[in-house]
Amino acid sequence: MTVAFGIYVGCSSCCIAVNKDGKFEVVANAAGDRVTPAVVAYHDMEVVTGLAAKQGMIRHAANTIQNVLRVVGTTEDENQGQPGGGSSSGGVCRPNWEGGQARYSVQRGDKTVQITADEVITHIFSLLKEIAIAHTSEPELPVVICVPAWSSESTVAVVKKAAKKATFNVQATVSQPAAAVLAYGLADDNKQNE
CATH class of the missing domain: 3.30.420.40 (ATPase, nucleotide binding domain)
Known part of the structure; x- marks a missing residue:
């Protein structure tokens, strides 16, 4: 698997990032914006x-x-x-x-x-799928989804189901705070300080 995607879905906006050949990039939608x-x-x-x-x-x-x-x-x-x-x-x-x-x-x-x-959230994931397809020729779209920290288990289940309906292959879901820790390498910093 050479390409993987990360999606953030919030109440007012969403965005998608691609990890391709070890490089990360938040990708632009058709209008050139990185936040949709x-x-x-x-x-x-x-x-x-x-x-x-x-x-x-x-x-x-x-x-x-x-x-x-x-x-x-x-x-x-x-x-x-x-x-x-x-x-x-x-x-x-x-x-x-x-x-x-x-x-x-x-x-x-x-x-x-x-x-x-x-159905509404599935339409949002379908739009994100269109953005993802522009950045890969691979048939499979592996994705990690970031959701707000307050999301309940039932909310996360609906989000995962909507992503699957849009043909994403959901690898995991993470909360915003966990995603921030991972993005900034803070988990590794804490291990080095022990």
């Missing part, structure tokens, strides 16, 4: 993800979903009081819970459809 908004917009016949979705939020706020990581794998009781939680107001697309799962009501043409939070 974790935003998904549902239009009549298409799903728009990333920067284009964020730029269209003013016109399409009721059909644009952000902060999805805060609701995946949670119950309505767990989500009350969090930013992005609660009921729909002010034209912003907010989650509601049916059957124990977070869902969003969006307008697709002349129909209102229910989109699960799991």
Whole structure:
């Protein structure tokens, strides 16, 4: 395996890095940015993800979903009081819970459809997959995923499932603090001081 990827997924943004031949690089998306908004917009016949979705939020706020990581794998009781939680107001697309799962009501043409939070996060991983494919000719996409420290086990399970649906081969998940320790070699520094 000569190429491996690292993905950070947060509430408002995400990014992908590649480890190729021992060199690490945070790679740019199609717009040339190294950080991609974790935003998904549902239009009549298409799903728009990333920067284009964020730029269209003013016109399409009721059909644009952000902060999805805060609701995946949670119950309505767990989500009350969090930013992005609660009921729909002010034209912003907010989650509601049916059957124990977070869902969003969006307008697709002349129909209102229910989109699960799991589907939304899968779209984000699909966008990251497009970025990854531009940096390798290998058929397999091994990845380590970094998630916020507050992520519950159920949130991590949904994130891993979404990455697998986008055809990533998930090697591991790590929390932000652990990723920072690894990135800066602090674990090795502590061993040398003993």
